[in-house]
Amino acid sequence: MGKKKTSKAWVHQHINDPYVKMAQQKGYRARAAFKLLEIIETERLLHPGNVVVDLGAAPGSWSQVARERLTQNGQINGRIIALDMLPMEPIDGVEFILGDFREDEVLDQLKNLLGDQKVDLVISDMAPNLSGVAAADSVRIQHVCELALDFAQQHLTPNGALIVKAFHGSGFSQIVKSFKEHFRQVNTRKPKSSRDRSAETFLVGRQLKNTSVC
Numbered sequence: 001m002g003k004k005k006t007s008k009a010w011v012h013q014h015i016n017d018p019y020v021k022m023a024q025q026k027g028y029r030a031r032a033a034f035k036l037l038e039i040i041e042t043e044r045l046l047h048p049g050n051v052v053v054d055l056g057a058a059p060g061s062w063s064q065v066a067r068e069r070l071t072q073n074g075q076i077n078g079r080i081i082a083l084d085m086l087p088m089e090p091i092d093g094v095e096f097i098l099g100d101f102r103e104d105e106v107l108d109q110l111k112n113l114l115g116d117q118k119v120d121l122v123i124s125d126m127a128p129n130l131s132g133v134a135a136a137d138s139v140r141i142q143h144v145c146e147l148a149l150d151f152a153q154q155h156l157t158p159n160g161a162l163i164v165k166a167f168h169g170s171g172f173s174q175i176v177k178s179f180k181e182h183f184r185q186v187n188t189r190k191p192k193s194s195r196d197r198s199a200e201t202f203l204v205g206r207q208l209k210n211t212s213v214c
Contacts, residue, residue: 019193023061029089032125033061034193035202036163040069042189043204045161048077051119053110053155054094055101055148056126057082063094066123079117083110101126101147111155118157124148124164127200138171145175145203153182153208161206167199179205 019031026033040046046069054063063082070078076093085100095113099106126148128140145164152162162183166175179186183205190201 028061028064029059030061031193033065035191036062036065036123036125038191038193039163039189039202039204040065043161043187043206045163045204046070046121048072050121051079051114051117052081053114053119053122053151054080054082055122055124055151056084057096058084058086058088060088060091060094062123062125063088063091067091067093078120081110081113102144107151110151114155118160119152119155120157120160122148122152122156122160122162124162127165127167138167138169141167142171142175146178149178149182149205152205153210156208159207161204163202163204165200166203168201169199172201175203179203182209183207184209 017031019034023029023031023033046052046066048070050070052066052070054066057063060082063080066080067076070076070080080094081097082088082091082094083097083099083101083106085098087098088096090096097106097109097113099109101107124144126144128144145166148162148164152160156162166172176186176188184207185205187204188201189204194200
């Protein structure tokens with residue numbers, strides 16, 4: 001009975017969510033598009049000519065935003081590579097890899113696709129399946145963030161940026177510490193479109209400290 005009430009409440013909230021309505025009006029696949037929009041506007045990121053890698057891209061709203069930002073005179077000026085373990089409906093101009101970013105084989109596929117090309121912006125809305133056990137979940141979240149950070153270290157331009165989703169709670173301070181060890185500038189962002197009850201917080205790392213690995 002409790003689950004039914006919770007489910008009904010979620011459906012009611014979802015239907016009446018202004019960001020859900022705006023996403024439908026603007027043709028975005030998810031309300032999460034507005035989270036990225038707010039972050040990149042605040043941080044002044046994502047410009048024509050950029051190379052963007054979207055990790056955990058499905059259903060594709062962040063790639064849609066990236067495509068909009070890179071489009072000039074009806075043409076994409078730049079490159080977008082999206083990756084997810086779930087299938088994603090094609091987006092014109094977006095290269096998509098189906099696979100789990102945590103697997104070396106999939107990561108190698110992404111690296112091969114990039115070749116020698118450096119990345120201006122890595123965006124990650126990835127979130128592992130959470131068990132509800134705080135200690136186990138914090139390890140999973142930290143692992144996903146560290147994978148994105150490792151990838152960024154290897155492929156970002158010296159002035160590039162990394163945006164990842166993290167969650168306040170056990171392990172969050174460790175993720176922030178890792179970011180501060182590798183980036184000259186680290187900001188935490190809680191977009192207005194992020195639901196109040198959600199513990200999600202986005203970390204933005206800019207300008208790698210050690211660019212010798214790039």
